[in-house]
Amino acid sequence: MGQLSHLFITHAHADHYGGAAFVREKYSLETWAPSLEAAVMENPVLEPLYLHGGNDPLPEMRNKFLEGQPVQIDRIAEETTEYIGDIPVKIHIFPGHSYRQAAIEVNGILFAADSYFGSEYLYKHKIPYITDVSYQLETLNRLLEIEVSGAVPGHGKFEHTYVSTVKENIDYHKDIMDWIEAFIRTNKEVSHETLVSAMCNAYGVTVTHLSAWMLYRTAVTAYVNGLIREGRICHYLKDFRWTFCICHY
Incomplete structure (x- = not known):
């Protein structure tokens, strides 16, 4: 050896x-x-x-x-x-x-x-x-x-x-992107905080520590980044919240 x-x-x-x-x-x-x-x-x-x-x-x-x-x-x-x-x-x-x-x-x-x-x-x-x-x-x-x-x-x-x-x-990743896009389309306008909570609930995530929640928040945001880059959702600030909607060009 x-x-x-x-x-x-x-x-x-x-x-x-x-x-x-x-x-x-x-x-x-x-x-x-x-x-x-x-x-x-x-x-x-x-x-x-x-x-x-x-x-x-x-x-x-x-x-x-x-x-x-x-x-x-x-x-x-x-x-x-x-x-x-x-x-x-x-x-x-x-x-x-x-x-x-x-x-x-x-x-x-x-x-x-x-x-x-x-x-x-x-x-x-x-x-x-x-x-x-x-x-x-x-x-x-x-x-x-x-x-x-x-x-x-x-x-x-x-x-x-x-x-x-x-x-x-x-x-798997594309299915998650589709889920997020459909959720935003249904709700018209969704804040980042609402999306993180809704997605963790929908996917049955178990989080008991702050550090784990921070990791999931980053993961959810990673999909948001991709949807924004592809032009599938738009983003803006509203009432001091990062907010998403379906783009209407």
Whole structure:
């Protein structure tokens, strides 16, 4: 068995980098991560800070699920092919779930991180955590074009034929977008706060902690972003509330 030499961290969510500082120190590994994601890993308070809308996060937001141990990043990973020793490693940048999330392709296998989710994960969390559905759908369509022998999602099992799962992800996200558009059409005018509440209720989400609610609020907003980008809904401020309606051009 070869000696460990490198640690590649795909994105700055604590479930993916929470143990990185320990592993890096124990094995003296050269640590790579994408730009921006690296900044969060080195300054983990940034995640509860941005989820909290830029305000200093309350103590209940400073937990291990949102804030891992800081880890030093030795090299910024860009979208290119690098060599680790004599092993070619193709790096992909796949935004949507996180701002500059990376995936790596080695020996014909794609370690996809959270660029797509296993089927169980989609239905378990009901409203998947993403930052912008437009970028997420672009990433998923790029995944359909990659020629590899199989793929491993960050949450899910290795699949030789992963294309059907990627297509399931696409359909799932589009169904959520359709639900939001129909809800706004029915109600004529919907505030952001009302939409977050209605969608969490409709999808049967269980939230008991502020940090979990912040994650779902971000996820709902990710779909709103996509609908706005596609011109399917319009937005404006009304009575100091961010408000949505169906566009009438």
